[in-house]
Amino acid sequence: MIAPDLPIAMELIESHNTAHREVLEDDYDHLKRRLSRSGVDADKIKQRVKRLELATPTWGAGVGGTRFAKFPMPGEPTNIDEKLEDCAVVQQLGRNTPRVSPHFPWDWTEDPAALKDKAAALGLGFDAVNSNTFQDQSDQKRSYRYGSLTHTQAPTRDQAIEHNLACIEIGRKLGSKALTVWIGDGANFPGQQSLSKSFDRYLDSAAQIYSALPNDWFMLLEHKLYEPAFYSTVISDWGSSLLAAQELGPKAQCLIDLGHHAPNVNIEQIVARLDAAGKLGGFHFNDSKYGDDDLDSGSINPHQLFLIFNELVEAEARNSARFHPAYMIDQSHNITDPIESLLSSAEAIAAAFTHALVVNRDELAAAQDANDVMAAFQTLRRAYNHDVRPLLALARVEAGGAADPIALYRKSGWRDRKAQERRRASAAPGIV
Numbered sequence: 001m002i003a004p005d006l007p008i009a010m011e012l013i014e015s016h017n018t019a020h021r022e023v024l025e026d027d028y029d030h031l032k033r034r035l036s037r038s039g040v041d042a043d044k045i046k047q048r049v050k051r052l053e054l055a056t057p058t059w060g061a062g063v064g065g066t067r068f069a070k071f072p073m074p075g076e077p078t079n080i081d082e083k084l085e086d087c088a089v090v091q092q093l094g095r096n097t098p099r100v101s102p103h104f105p106w107d108w109t110e111d112p113a114a115l116k117d118k119a120a121a122l123g124l125g126f127d128a129v130n131s132n133t134f135q136d137q138s139d140q141k142r143s144y145r146y147g148s149l150t151h152t153q154a155p156t157r158d159q160a161i162e163h164n165l166a167c168i169e170i171g172r173k174l175g176s177k178a179l180t181v182w183i184g185d186g187a188n189f190p191g192q193q194s195l196s197k198s199f200d201r202y203l204d205s206a207a208q209i210y211s212a213l214p215n216d217w218f219m220l221l222e223h224k225l226y227e228p229a230f231y232s233t234v235i236s237d238w239g240s241s242l243l244a245a246q247e248l249g250p251k252a253q254c255l256i257d258l259g260h261h262a263p264n265v266n267i268e269q270i271v272a273r274l275d276a277a278g279k280l281g282g283f284h285f286n287d288s289k290y291g292d293d294d295l296d297s298g299s300i301n302p303h304q305l306f307l308i309f310n311e312l313v314e315a316e317a318r319n320s321a322r323f324h325p326a327y328m329i330d331q332s333h334n335i336t337d338p339i340e341s342l343l344s345s346a347e348a349i350a351a352a353f354t355h356a357l358v359v360n361r362d363e364l365a366a367a368q369d370a371n372d373v374m375a376a377f378q379t380l381r382r383a384y385n386h387d388v389r390p391l392l393a394l395a396r397v398e399a400g401g402a403a404d405p406i407a408l409y410r411k412s413g414w415r416d417r418k419a420q421e422r423r424r425a426s427a428a429p430g431i432v
């Protein structure tokens with residue numbers, strides 16, 4: 001095995017952790033005593049939290065943008081090798097993002113084996129591969145202006161199918177086990193397209209992709225309520241996604257992106273429903289205030305994130321054999337350093353998971369059965385009110401990460417160094 005060539009000096013992490021250790025252990029002991037009074041073993045929870053694995057998206061390593069503008073940052077990555085380096089920093093300091101999720105053709109490489117080796121040397125593996133038929137590439141024959149997998153013309157659908165098959169092929173060489181498919185197909189005018197025929201065409205195209213999946217792969221279907229199609233989107237909601245996944249077969253699963261719903265939709269209930277159907281394939285974590293899908297995880301509604309993890313923990317307890325959702329952070333970092341946002345989000349997600357793990361399940365079930373509404377609510381509230389940061393920090397330190405990842409990242413001078421070495425990113429608007 002190649003010795004990982006980690007980006008941040010280990011001595012820097014060790015001296016940082018030594019400086020934090022005493023206060024951290026004192027805070028953890030306090031939390032441990034508090035949790036034990038509720039019958040919860042903090043050490044066991046800490047071990048479980050250490051096994052939480054989130055993928056980072058390669059596009060999340062760059063400074064994103066809106067449809068209007070992008071403000072590039074000195075030292076931001078502009079190619080897949082540089083994106084891997086930045087994802088390796090996130091993993092090295094945070095210790096819960098061991099795999100990256102590439103997006104094609106943005107991350108296209110002629111030599112997947114070399115890319116896999118490069119990632120391994122940085123301590124990273126590859127997660128789901130993402131296809132892209134929501135924009136035209138300079139070398140493609142047919143335009144996706146009026147759709148891709150659901151286009152009215154078969155040659156355009158075939159081109160989009162071929163691209164997905166190429167993604168599977170490169171994903172096999174990278175060691176991925178899933179293909180995530182999100183299409184922007186839909187209509188911007190009433191009457192523009194047949195709402196039923198476009199869904200039929202989706203099923204037909206998706207079935208051809210599905211038939212090319214290796215046996216140990218999943219096809220993750222990502223729905224999105226709107227944008228870029230503002231009148232109707234072909235795979236707009238979990239109902240359409242579930243119908244498609246059921247039609248395609250057992251390897252097709254539904255993927256929930258937290259920002260892809262109407263405002264105030266009860267996402268935790270969707271978790272329960274998809275789990276009941278055996279179709280809970282994965283998550284894209286982010287947050288939103290209005291109708292976006294771009295804000296940092298847990299920055300707007302951390303309580304919703306907790307309630308979602310509460311359902312996930314219950315789902316795992318019910319169906320541990322088939323519970324294998326793929327978790328990924330999917331945000332657009334417009335004005336922050338993406339490494340800092342990814343570190344902050346990874347901790348917010350781990351905190352929500354930890355809060356869900358400390359819920360007293362027996363108490364909750366008993367209160368629900370007795371229709372003791374306030375007792376049930378208070379059981380959740382008690383878990384949510386614990387300050388679990390010392391547990392998360394100690395879990396990181398024990399796994400070789402940093403007690404305070406963002407502080408250490410700033411001290412490391414990583415971005416300033418990269419600003420000297422890397423070419424400047426383009427200011428063209430768009431999400432990459």
Ligand SMILES: [Mn+2]
Binds near residue numbers: 330
């Ligand atoms: Mn997404």
